[in-house]
Amino acid sequence: MTPSTTALRATTILFVPGDRPERFEKAAAAGADLVVIDLEDAVPHENKAVARANAAEWAVTGNPCGIRINAADTGYFQDDLAAITGTGAVVMLAKAETPDLVQAVAEVSGSGVIPLIETARGILAAADIAAVPGVVRLAVGTFDLAAQLGADPADREALATSRSMLVLASAAAGLAGPLEGVTAAIDNADRIASDAAYARRLGFAGKLCIHPKQLGPAIAAFAPTEEEIAWAHKIIDSLDTDGVWTIDGEMVDQPVVDRAQHILDKLKH
Structure with missing residues (x-):
């Protein structure tokens, strides 16, 4: 099964920092539907180049994965995109905001794109982004979005409209339900399960995770009762x-x- 096909069906996506290659194997064995090697938030500036190389090497040596690249308005974007081209990895685009940009990334990658919607501009363009050929799933980045809106990312009411807009955009484009953002709590299984269950009620069909401990509660919450x-x-x-x-x-x-x-x-x- 290709990474893009896996992403279509994924209930859990697990991030692993690109500058920690010793964790890649453990992440792959943790039980997530798809592992995404992170080149963005989890990697400090001085490690961006090595993280990029690690991610590309992992993907081209036969390890199905996704790779989250830095946003287009950063100095890392072009190098990230060049490094992952031809690797077969699904590209998760941070701070996706316009369909033109998403289309350009999809054309370069050839393996599908997961636009990570984490700004007001991205939310308002979600329907057009979801309709771009090559888009596999939408995902929401609640922390950056909440910061822009001046809201607490844990405040469900504050972000309810934004989440619902991604659900509607996904359905209109014929995509699977979007992927819910991360939960900061790693050891609080009840909180993780509650966040996942809430997202499922809205129409989300999976969740982004930052630690293997989060996988079990998330998987259970999205499973039919x-x-x-x-x-x-x-x-x-x-x-x-x-x-x-x-x-x-x-x-x-x-x-x-x-x-x-x-x-x-x-x-x-």
């Missing part, structure tokens, strides 16, 4: 009629069937 699975089986098993019918006193029509099938499809991944 036993009650949801039982309900979905009941709906699908009732498909011996056409039009509209009722089960347990509630109307069932095609959108209800589609939702039930979507729940059961998650069990196949």
Whole structure:
């Protein structure tokens, strides 16, 4: 399975700093759907070049991964893009704001792009960005976005509109649900599970993680519950009629069937 195909279905994406190659193997074995080698926030200026080289080497030697590159308005962007070209890695573009830029990155990479939407400008352009050929998934960067908005990144109400706009943009473009941003707490499983469950209710379909300890709670939160699975089986098993019918006193029509099938499809991944 290619990194872009994996990213299409991913529930968990785990970041690993590009200047810590001794952690790459451990990250790959941690159980995330996709590992993303980070060239941006996790890497100090003096280590950018070595991180870039480490990431490219890891990808070209047969290790499926994504690589997060620095934003276009930084002095690192062009070198990052040149280094990852031809590696086969999915490119996560930090601070994606315009469809033209995302398209240019997609054309250079050839392996798919995950635009990381973390500015107000990016949120407002999300529908156009999602429609760019080569875009695999949208993802939200809540910390940078909250800082620009003057809000607390943990304040769900403050960022609810922005999150919902990414969900709508993804659905309109026929993409899978977007990826929720990171949770700063590493050892607080309840907080991680709560953040993931909230994002799932909004229509997100996965989460960005910064430590292997976060994977288990995130995976569990995005998995269908036993009650949801039982309900979905009941709906699908009732498909011996056409039009509209009722089960347990509630109307069932095609959108209800589609939702039930979507729940059961998650069990196949």
